[in-house]
Amino acid sequence: MEQTENELIRLRRQKIRSLREEGIDPYPNDVRVGHTTGEIIERYGALDGEALGAVQEEFSIAGRMMAVRDFGKGAFIMVQDRKGRLQAFLRQNVLGEEAFRLFKRLDVGDIVFVAGRIFRTRTGELTIDASRFRLLSKAVRPLPEKWHGLTDVETRYRQRHLDLISNPRVVEIFKKRSRIISLIRRFMEERDFLEVETPMMQPKAGGAAARPFRTHHNALDMDLYLRIAPELYLKRLVTGGLERVFEINRNFRNEGVSTFHNPEFTMMEFYQAYATYEDLMVMTEELFAFLAREVLGTTELTYQGQTIDLTPPWRRLTVAEAVERFWGLDAETIADGEALIDFARRQGLEVPEGEGPGKVLMTLFEAREDRLVQPTFVTQYPLEVSPLARKNPADPRFTDRFELYICGREIANAFSELNDPEDQRQRFLMQLEERARGDEEAHEMDEDYIRVLEYAMPPTAGEGIGIDRLVMLFTDSPSIRDVILFPHLRRKEEG
RNA sequence: GGGACGUUAGCUCAGGCGGUAGAGCAGCGGACUUUUAAUCCGUUGGUCGCGGGUUCGAUUCCCGCACGUCCCA
Numbered sequence: 129m130e131q132t133e134n135e136l137i138r139l140r141r142q143k144i145r146s147l148r149e150e151g152i153d154p155y156p157n158d159v160r161v162g163h164t165t166g167e168i169i170e171r172y173g174a175l176d177g178e179a180l181g182a183v184q185e186e187f188s189i190a191g192r193m194m195a196v197r198d199f200g201k202g203a204f205i206m207v208q209d210r211k212g213r214l215q216a217f218l219r220q221n222v223l224g225e226e227a228f229r230l231f232k233r234l235d236v237g238d239i240v241f242v243a244g245r246i247f248r249t250r251t252g253e254l255t256i257d258a259s260r261f262r263l264l265s266k267a268v269r270p271l272p273e274k275w276h277g278l279t280d281v282e283t284r285y286r287q288r289h290l291d292l293i294s295n296p297r298v299v300e301i302f303k304k305r306s307r308i309i310s311l312i313r314r315f316m317e318e319r320d321f322l323e324v325e326t327p328m329m330q331p332k333a334g335g336a337a338a339r340p341f342r343t344h345h346n347a348l349d350m351d352l353y354l355r356i357a358p359e360l361y362l363k364r365l366v367t368g369g370l371e372r373v374f375e376i377n378r379n380f381r382n383e384g385v386s387t388f389h390n391p392e393f394t395m396m397e398f399y400q401a402y403a404t405y406e407d408l409m410v411m412t413e414e415l416f417a418f419l420a421r422e423v424l425g426t427t428e429l430t431y432q433g434q435t436i437d438l439t440p441p442w443r444r445l446t447v448a449e450a451v452e453r454f455w456g457l458d459a460e461t462i463a464d465g466e467a468l469i470d471f472a473r474r475q476g477l478e479v480p481e482g483e484g485p486g487k488v489l490m491t492l493f494e495a496r497e498d499r500l501v502q503p504t505f506v507t508q509y510p511l512e513v514s515p516l517a518r519k520n521p522a523d524p525r526f527t528d529r530f531e532l533y534i535c536g537r538e539i540a541n542a543f544s545e546l547n548d549p550e551d552q553r554q555r556f557l558m559q560l561e562e563r564a565r566g567d568e569e570a571h572e573m574d575e576d577y578i579r580v581l582e583y584a585m586p587p588t589a590g591e592g593i594g595i596d597r598l599v600m601l602f603t604d605s606p607s608i609r610d611v612i613l614f615p616h617l618r619r620k621e622e623g
Numbered sequence: 624g625g626g627a628c629g630u631u632a633g634c635u636c637a638g639g640c641g642g643u644a645g646a647g648c649a650g651c652g653g654a655c656u657u658u659u660a661a662u663c664c665g666u667u668g669g670u671c672g673c674g675g676g677u678u679c680g681a682u683u684c685c686c687g688c689a690c691g692u693c694c695c696a
Contacts, residue, residue, distance in 0.1 A: 135668055136633055136650055195659080202656030219656055236649075250657045273634035273648050275660050280634085282691050294634090384624095387693090478696095620690055 140268045143233055147266070152230065154266035159241050162188040166211025168246065169254060177248035187256060188243035189214060190264060192293060195274060196236055203231070204255070207242055208293075216242040216256040217249070227261045236274070237293075239265035285615055298610075304423060305599045305611055309376060311422050312396055312595075315415055321372040321398055326361035328354060328378065334577065335359030335516070337569040338381040341391075354380035358397050359516065359590065360577050363545060366399045367585040374398035376595065387607040388537060390596065391616050399590040405528045405544045408591050409505050412532060412540060413440035415593075416503070423602055431535050431604055434501060446508040446526075447493050454496035462489070482565065486510025486525065498536030505530045509543075512562070515555040515571045517543035532593075539598060542591030549581035 144154050168187055172180060191209035201220040206213050220228040222244075234240065243260040272278040277294040284291040284298075291298050313323065331350070333340035335357030343352050358375050365373045376396045383389060400407070420427045420438045427439040445453070448462050455475070461467045465485030472479050472488050477495055479488055490513055493506075500506070508526040511519065517527035529543035546552050555571075556578070562570035599611040609615035 134633065139650075195661095197658045197661050198655085199658075199661085200655040202658090204658050204661085206659085215659080217657070221656080249659090251659070253657090253659070255657085270633045270649060273660095275648065276635040278634070280630095280691090282630090283634095285691095290634095618690065 136270050137268055140235065140266070143235075144266050144268070147230075147233070147263075152263070154263060156262070156264060159190065159262060159264060160188075161190040161241065162243075164211040165189055165191065165207065165209050165214035168214060168256075169212060172246055173254055175248075180247050180254075183246060186243055186245055186259070188241065188260070189216075189256065190241045191239065193234065193236055193238050193240050194271075196234075198232075201228075205240075205242075207240065214256060215249075215253050216244070216258050216261075217247075218242075218258045218261060223258055223261055230263060231261055234263060235267060235270070237267035237269075237271040238263060239267075281609075282617075285609055285617055286620070288613055301599075301603045301605060301611060302613060304603050308419055308423060308599055308602060309595065311419055312376065312415070315418055316374045316396075316398060319372070319411075321374045321400070322370055324362070324365060324370070324373045324375055325377065326355075326358045326365075326375060328380075330355050330361075332572055332574055334571060334574050336379075336381075337513070337571065339383060339568055341380050341382050356381050357395070357592065359592070360574065362397060362399050362590065363585060363588065364577075364580050366401050366588050367580050367583055371401040371586070372399070385616055387609070388597065390608050390612055393608070393612075394595040395592050396595055397590065397592040399545070399588055401586040401588045403589040404587075405507075405530055405542050405589050408542045408589050409442075409444070409530060410440075412505075412542070412591065412593070413438075413442055413503075419598075419602065429602065429604075431601055432606055434535065436502060436534060436601070438503060442503040442505055442532075444505045444507060444530075447489060447506055447510070448508065450497075450500070450504075450506055451489060451492045454499060455492060468492070484510075484512055486512040497533060497538075500533035500536055502534075504533045506533060511555075512558060514543065515559050516546055516552075518546045519551070534601060537597060538594070539601070540591055540593040542589065545585070545588040545590055547581055547585040547587060549578050552581055553578050 147154050168189070172183065175183075189207055189209060191207040193205050194208045194213065195204075195206040197204040203218045205216050205218060207216055218228065218231055223231070241260070241262040241264050242256055242258045244256045244258045247255055247257050249255050272290055272294050274294075278284055278290050284295070316323070329343065329345075329352040331352060333353035333356045335355070336359065338356040340353040340356050343354060344350070345352055357379055358377065362373055362375060374396060375398075376394065378392050379395050380392050381389075382391065385391065416438050417427050417440055420429060427437065429436050429438065448459070451457060451462060452459065455471070457471065461471065465488070468485055468488050469479050469483065472492055475492075475495075477491050479491060487510070489510055507530045508520060508523075509517070509529040509531070511525055511527055514527040514529050517529040520526045520528050527543060529541075531538050531542075532540035546555065556573045559571040560573055563572070596608050596611050599605070600608060603611060605611050
């Protein structure tokens with residue numbers, strides 16, 4: 129703990145001591161709270177002073193004292209609870225001298241209880257006329273300033289409780305996040321999907337192209353990886369006959385941190401037997417439109433000044449078509465691997481020796497993917513970057529896969545699943561070659577998973593949707609840290 | 624990984640081309656029983672992110688580091 133104590137804190141500790149000496153518990157837990165500020169405002173917010181005068185009921189609320197306007201023998205305070213804020217009027221003659229004297233020693237930031245009848249003040253504000261007042265929890269540390277609130281982003285993330293206390297907009301974002309996840313569950317359950325939980329600690333980190341976090345199980349003396357995706361486990365469940373499953377949970381990727389990347393992030397991944405990636409495109413459109421209508425009341429939204437129209441159907445482009453548009457290339461150049469590599473290098477893009485045409489195509493795509501602002505399904509990803517996806521029957525160099533782009537960012541990734549165990553083995557072998565060439569994100573050989581496919585997995589399609597990015601979109605948040613309560617930050621010594 | 628910018632009171636911010644710093648809010652003392660950032664009078668509070676260098680003297684100049692923000696890879 130800190131050695132030199134701030135004057136403000138010292139004084140408040142002194143207050144707590146003197147309260148205790150007088151037999152007042154600064155941290156009691158014997159109070160029954162009857163109402164929230166929100167329900168009182170909802171029921172009586174529209175009534176005029178005369179109508180409120182006829183309301184005999186006494187109301188009780190509890191919450192954080194966010195403002196004090198003191199007039200000597202009377203005072204207005206603002207009480208904030210989970211539903212909002214309500215004003216209370218404390219008067220010495222109504223409250224009694226003892227309770228009023230206690231109030232006089234309290235500070236903004238303390239948790240208090242107020243009970244009394246409601247009325248409307250001269251300026252028209254709905255207010256509790258306090259007949260009872262109690263301290264429920266004494267604050268030692270002062271709150272951020274009331275007018276500007278807390279703006280320092282570092283403190284906002286490191287001390288999220290302060291952010292939540294002083295920035296109502298932040299509370300709204302996380303309420304909306306909770307609502308979105310709840311709606312996703314409802315959407316999936318209505319389509320007969322079963323919610324499941326699969327391992328976060330895996331002996332092999334499979335199911336995606338990413339570097340994992342490593343950990344160790346002491347008793348079993350074995351290395352484990354935090355999962356980069358639940359994919360291979362969910363497909364075991366489909367093989368096991370569950371047919372429609374989904375999981376909303378965390379993935380961990382050992383990568384850089386940015387406004388769109390947090391090392392742990394939330395993904396909704398789902399698998400549907402007897403469906404194709406084309407079915408999932410329709411389902412994705414329906415899900416997003418459903419969420420938008422429920423959360424925003426419309427299928428149009430504004431993200432960082434751009435208007436995004438989520439009304440289905442959405443544009444569909446193959447990767448090759450997208451690259452044609454982005455770079456003004458023709459189909460012949462795209463089909464010619466050598467010409468494509470040559471073009472990419474002339475554009476200043478880095479293409480390692482021996483790189484295949486599929487990866488070069490992806491390099492060109494990714495260099496300009498930020499141009500996909502309106503919702504777009506990008507389909508037909510090259511085989512070499514899609515080791516778990518089914519080949520396109522018409523052109524086996526590509527897979528029946530799509531990624532959803534909105535505002536230039538990947539929001540979802542889906543494909544018709546590869547369920548041919550022989551083909552899967554070949555794909556893993558291809559990945560091992562990539563790994564040998566230095567690609568640390570290439571998939572490992574997974575014999576155990578191939579063995580699962582050998583028991584026959586039904587034809588299936590699966591998809592992962594990045595929940596954090598989705599919430600960013602629906603809350604117009606510029607950074608992923610705005611939608612994660614405790615985003616990853618470097619460690620800092622506490623002073 | 625590279626670049627730019629930032630870090631000053633509990634909070635929001637000024638400031639200083641080198642002589643150890645200010646405001647508003649909060650706090651403390653006082654007045655005030657219908658305020659809305661209440662008002663009025665008085666007042667306390669700082670290792671100027673950390674470490675080193677230059678200097679008689681560094682919060683200010685230089686170097687390094689930490690943390691953060693944005694941009695680029």
